[in-house]
Amino acid sequence: EKQNRDVLQKSFKEMISTLPKENCWGIPEALYQYQGFWLTPPFLQGALSAQQQFQAQPTDIILCSSPRTGAAWLKSLTFATITRTSYNDSTTPLLSKMPHDVVPFMEFDHAQFSTNRHLGIPLLATHLPYSFLPRSIIDSGCKLIYICRDPKDTFVSLHHFIARYNKSQNTQPVQLDEAFELFYEGVNWYGPYWDHVLGYWKASLEHPDKLLFLKYEELIEDTVLYLKKIAEFMGYPFSSEEQQQGVPENIVQLCSFENLNGLEVNKTGKHRDGQGDLAMENNIFFRKGKVGDWKNYLTTEMARRLDQRTLQKFRGSGLSV
Numbered sequence: 124e125k126q127n128r129d130v131l132q133k134s135f136k137e138m139i140s141t142l143p144k145e146n147c148w149g150i151p152e153a154l155y156q157y158q159g160f161w162l163t164p165p166f167l168q169g170a171l172s173a174q175q176q177f178q179a180q181p182t183d184i185i186l187c188s189s190p191r192t193g194a195a196w197l198k199s200l201t202f203a204t205i206t207r208t209s210y211n212d213s214t215t216p217l218l219s220k221m222p223h224d225v226v227p228f229m230e231f232d233h234a235q236f237s238t239n240r241h242l243g244i245p246l247l248a249t250h251l252p253y254s255f256l257p258r259s260i261i262d263s264g265c266k267l268i269y270i271c272r273d274p275k276d277t278f279v280s281l282h283h284f285i286a287r288y289n290k291s292q293n294t295q296p297v298q299l300d301e302a303f304e305l306f307y308e309g310v311n312w313y314g315p316y317w318d319h320v321l322g323y324w325k326a327s328l329e330h331p332d333k334l335l336f337l338k339y340e341e342l343i344e345d346t347v348l349y350l351k352k353i354a355e356f357m358g359y360p361f362s363s364e365e366q367q368q369g370v371p372e373n374i375v376q377l378c379s380f381e382n383l384n385g386l387e388v389n390k391t392g393k394h395r396d397g398q399g400d401l402a403m404e405n406n407i408f409f410r411k412g413k414v415g416d417w418k419n420y421l422t423t424e425m426a427r428r429l430d431q432r433t434l435q436k437f438r439g440s441g442l443s444v
């Protein structure tokens with residue numbers, strides 16, 4: 124099996140080397156454009172390998188998002204909900220692992236171990252655009268949850284994340300204006316951002332029972348309400364007894380930005396420890412966890428341009444941010 128995998132990886136590498144390429148954002152890996160989206164080689168290879176080999180099961184729940192829109196939060200909320208009878212407040216793995224390490228990531232973990240089911244939970248995460256999802260995910264009828272966020276906050280969060288990553292790698296950070304133009308043109312991890320969101324939005328209209336479409340802003344506004352919807356959608360509804368006992372509120376508290384950000388593991392631990400360039404300090408994943416922080420970074424003109432692009436891209440789709 125390993126030999127087959129090596130042959131496949133080699134053919135993916137060759138194909139990737141023929142794609143349009145951009146060296147940008149000050150990151151060591153270039154971005155390559157494949158079927159309308161920009162990805163770095165390790166994740167693109169992982170995507171291609173998942174497309175060929177990943178076997179979804181009808182009970183799987185796939186957490187989908189573009190980077191920096193609230194995936195870690197969604198992972199912690201869904202993980203805590205699904206495992207609420209196996210662990211309590213003092214035994215939950217969320218106290219000792221960062222949220223990205225409790226849910227396997229399809230285009231990375233799956234590519235390494237083709238049967239990534241060792242955690243015994245039905246959750247799997249991906250940043251892949253809807254059009255990139257392995258066929259078996261659609262055919263199996265498993266459930267998908269997508270989270271999106273205001274493009275302005277997404278951009279500001281991404282810029283900070285990459286700047287912190289650059290710093291940890293001792294590479295030159297990219298200035299905000301330059302990063303802004305790249306994001307505006309759609310040249311960022313898994314970008315264009317709007318196309319990523321629209322792919323899932325349209326799919327959620329076609330299959331509302333299979334795809335739950337969430338917005339970071341709404342989740343912040345009433346986390347308990349949305350957590351109940353998420354639990355119900357996943358097939359793990361809170362019973363009335365649990366609701367009386369305040370179980371949903373407890374999970375919301377456990378997964379709050381303040382709580383997770385304050386945990387030792389998220390301050391000093393490492394995500395993908397030992398994986399070379401792909402390892403990162405956990406603390407760079409947590410920043411402010413607020414809505415509207417873009418106001419502190421973007422000029423009025425930048426905000427106007429991004430809003431205008433959003434309006435233009437989402438026109439006629441029924442989606443607004």
Ligand code: A3P
Pocket residue numbers: 188189190191192193194195196276279280281283378379380381383408409410411412413416
């Ligand atoms: P900011 O950079 O605006 O603070 P992702 O997990 O998809 O990479 O998204 C990262 C964003 O979610 C960051 O936004 C991060 O701070 C925020 N975040 C992380 N954990 C959170 C939580 N528990 N609640 C709310 N936001 C959270």
